[in-house]
Amino acid sequence: MKKYLILVAITILLLTISAIFSYKYRKGILTAKKYLTEKAIYRNQIVSDPLIDKIPKNEEEHIFGLDLSHHQQHINWDKVLENPPHFIIFKTTEGSSHTDTKCEKHIKEAKNKGILVGGYHFFSYQSSGKKQAHHFLKNLKLQKGDIIPVLDVEFSKNMHSDAWIKENIAAFISTIEQEIGIKPIVYCEIAYYNRFLRAKYGNEIHLWLSDFRSKPNKNFVFWQKTDKYKQTGIQGTVDYNLFNGTKEDLTTICY
Template sequence: MPAKKKINAVPVPRVRASNRKRVAKPASAVTSMEKKIIFGSSVIILILMVSLHISGCFNDLKASKLNRDYINFPEFGIHLPTSYSIHGFDVSVHQGLLNWDLLEKAESGNVKLDFVFIKATEGRTKVDRYYKHNWQQAKKHGFIRGAYHYLLPNKSGKDQAKLFLKTVDLEEGDFVPVCDIEVTAGVDKEMIEQCVQDWLDTVEETVGKKPIIYTSKKFYESYLSDSFSDYPLWIAHYYVPGLDLEDNNKWHFWQHSDKARIKGISKRLDFNVFNGSMDELNLFRI
């Protein structure tokens, strides 16, 4: 038989450890660090959910309380925020010649009218037609009274302040003067701020106390909050159970309705509340 051919063995190449195919961990194989991260994230999410729930409950409770305190008073023809104990109104030529005996007697439940703001002047030359009558009658009928000026920001603030001071005979116990600013009169924010500041400074120099600023919620937040947040505020914001300002500044008076009725008086009135006690109210009197 012919000799068998010798078959040369083919050497098997050695695989380096670095080239070996790594075996992937099973999906369930999670490291200790990964477990900590997952646990921590879960805790944070849980805390956020609980916080949101608590916040939501708090807001619901707040809204519920506001609604409970916002009660319809048929005698006045409006809802009143009854969580405030000091109520008042304001008047101008628009209400005509008023019967102050009826205003003094106006009462419903535990709500009676304690104070009144009266329009005195407007712009540089205009005096309200019924200012003098209303001013005298308010004192005669025992109301805490205050006077306000309707400011036109396209006119000199100093000149307007001089008209107000010349017209209004302020006495001890009256409210500090009020600057009513609610229109732009076609001027920009900078001019509005300057006019308001000139009026306030001129009046404060004479009276010795910071005047009150009256305006709407929207106007305050759009034009005044940057420069006048440290002044006493009287804010108009109608037909809602509560009032909060965007800058969280404290308001002092709130004109909450312009549709109040008093039996025997044909024109509707603006109704207001004071945000505080009678001792705190007295701080705004001369």
């Protein structure tokens, strides 16, 4: 009898655990579907200011650049110069404590090769926007002639409420503006802009828009066109970005 009761208890326990995992699995699927549905809604919203297209028609005149991080550990700069990008924006920091291990070295090497550089901060939902902005500026070491700072904001599975996100992105942007006198460029998808930035900022901020399908129907300074670009001197594939203008226009987004 005792063995029978133990067997029944184990069976009930296993069924309970199975039910819990099944619920969490179904909940995860529903959450993912809701996330993708909402993202599609914001992506397809009509924008109030259609693209002002200043990208040269001739591809040979395109002003292109890369965004790199510690993932590109070994760069052969002499090879890079065989087809030199007009600019490179390097990951500098993430959150309120992480610093990219290759940023300082990469920026120094790129500058030595005459390439225009800038730095970006990857926004975290784990600390305040103000703390992140101070951490970014401390490590960026912005110099005259560099591309103005960039804030990288992206959708994530573990995000706060919309109110928290809007408040802390605003805190990041205002802190940067207070310290250097200009708002940062913001890298994001059009869906992210529509959801978290559009109502407050409208056309007040420079946008670096990511869209691997087509040119965004919204004014931008940079368009991240693909993450499958092959650059001589760098192993693997990298992000390819077009500047919306001519080489001379690049000075308008420099510090």
